[in-house]
Amino acid sequence: MAMLETNTSVSDEQKMLVKTVREITEKEFKPKAAELTDTGEFPFENMKVLGELGLLGISIPEEYGGSEGTVMDAVLILEEIAKGCYITAMAVLGEIGVQSKAIVAYGSEAIKQKYLPSIAKGQTTLAICITEPNTGSDAANMTTNAVDQGDHFVVNGVKTMISRADVADLFLMFTRFEGTPGHKGIGCILIDKGTPGLHIKQGFKTMGGEYLWEVVLEDCIVLKENLLVLEDGFKKLMTAFNTQRCLNASICLGLAEGAFNEALSYTKEREQFGQPIADFQGIQWMLSEMYVDIEASKALLYRAARNAGRGFPDKLEASIAKFHTNEMAIRVTNQALQLHGGYGYTKEYPVERMVRGARFGAIGGGTSQVQKNLIARELLKSKRVF
Template identity: 40%
Template sequence: MDFEQTESARMVAQTAKDFAEKEIRPYLMDWDESQTLPLDCLRKMGELGLMGILVPEEYGGAGLGYFEYVNGIVEIAKVCGSVGLSMAAHNSLCSNHILSFGNEAQKKKYLPKLATAEHLGAWALTEPNTGSDAMRMKCTAKKEGNEWVLNGTKCWITHGKSSDIIVAIVRTGELLDSHGMTTFVIERTNPGIKAGKKENKLGMRASETAEVIFDNCRVSEDAILGKEGEGFQQAMKILDGGRISIAALGLGIAKGALEASIKYAKEREQFGQPIAHFQAIGFKLADMAMQIEAGELLTFQAADAKNKGKKVTKLGAFAKYHTSEVAVSVANDAVQIFGGYGYTKDFPVEKFYRDSKLCTIGEGTSEIQKLVIARELLKGN
């Protein structure tokens, strides 16, 4: 495995880092407090190519690979997890589903505006009663003449209110039939789409999470991505890749928390010396750094496999599970290192602490990652 960073991967990291310092850091606590989705910021990221990193140039994207993508998310998430989450959901769930399974006409129609973030994307799988167990989904699409009519509610959808394009996986066959689900791409202008409740969240507060309600939402056959009945299998493949982006998100949050902790430990004095001189703090920093390094290796291993077109079910789950748990543990240690100041909103670590928890839940919980890994290990044995 050779994880040496290419020139383009380094450039994306630098671009994202500079952008995050200038356009995100000064505003992130205002967005967090008011739960504002920073649409202008996401559009500016689109102008820089960060919202279409994986989209080929022929469809208006940057045409880069997973190393660049991981670097971009890490640098954004080092500053703000919410913007990192929005970037991940837009790129690897919505746009990547269209790129992976759309026909030429659908790619030409949707990808150029998604790649520049002129249009914001959402991806809707989860429902109120079906999170981990997506196969039991109740949201349906029924055929009426030449049209499909969608009814039901998707929940926890990133950009559920503000997205322009929604990729939704809904039931078109029998309950529990793994070939009874189909993916549709739907435009917000469709009168059958309504935005429901927006969640008031612990963390990731600037990344909008809301219900999407389909109320006699009529679409033509052209709205189907791939073939009828393929939706569930498509979703699982998209999540395999999507998990690399959540791994990158966790990695970024953990790195941000460690950087802040090192700086603070050198500055903060107690008992006449910087707290960094206490072994208790130094050992904490050492553990944080080692866990992050291990997470980075797992994430780039999965990214490398994805770049090579290999199956990443197990590697993506390894990366996602490990870095998510590391993000939570590192953010927790960071708050401890900051002491009372870490418990306030004047310092960055309380936000890392709140944001990190999403990583162990979104795109498959840590428990589901273990289930995926175990299944892969036991296959054929």
């Protein structure tokens, strides 16, 4: 639809990027999306295609084999993929999101040389481990702990709801150091798969289709050369996490747009009472509301992404974009399902899985309530906002 494609904040190069990703998504990813959602399998084949095109290195500098794109480029890539395949978009998020950005920003030269080139090619799958059974939103209270033993750390703890842990080659493990309490005690180490003491346990099948895993650390020995951010690094890590907030939102934006496209076609074709249902004013008003809701989110998200350049998005802009887009996607995908009537509730049409996928956004990467807390905290620092 021309109106959705026209956006003045997107450069000509970015329009080409969008066109490329749209074509692959339509041809390669969308036809397999229903099956991937059912099995929850990691989309290795799709990732290979994206890796060969260099798209998985978008957050990595050229000197390490990446294409050194902007946050906006990453947003556009995920938005397009999510229109066709939520599972693939989530897998790509794991590669081009906070994981790569944190390694680029905070890794030692040796770490960057060791890991970034293979991440850029899509040959190293990444997992990020923050959430624990008793600390989700309250991440700064995590209990996983690393003890300094000279040339290595010994790490113990349990992480839960970890995406891609079953297939990950490298784990960004958020941990406390030496039991130091509060956010000041938290940093991050890199753990290679197969490291003794690193165990991948129970998997939870999600309503979106993918699995989330429990990761257990039992006297896991990690060499100091794999230290990414030492204690008192939580602030740095959360700054990097603003990227994830924008990219999480871009998947929700794509899902909402994909569902809108489906609803638009369906309402023009489906006839009731002797006319296409799109001719009823009630249906037109729903389509208008959905479209405006999408455009509002898009403006907020593109602002946050554009202002980030190649760095990290602003905290307030990222939280505003994430909150609005996550909630918008829940509304819009549900409206799209409603416009399909009973067929929308069946697996014959893609909208039902778009509804399920869109539900992840307001939970993962900081819930909507947490975003509102962050937004309010920033607002309350000001004497006057407008």
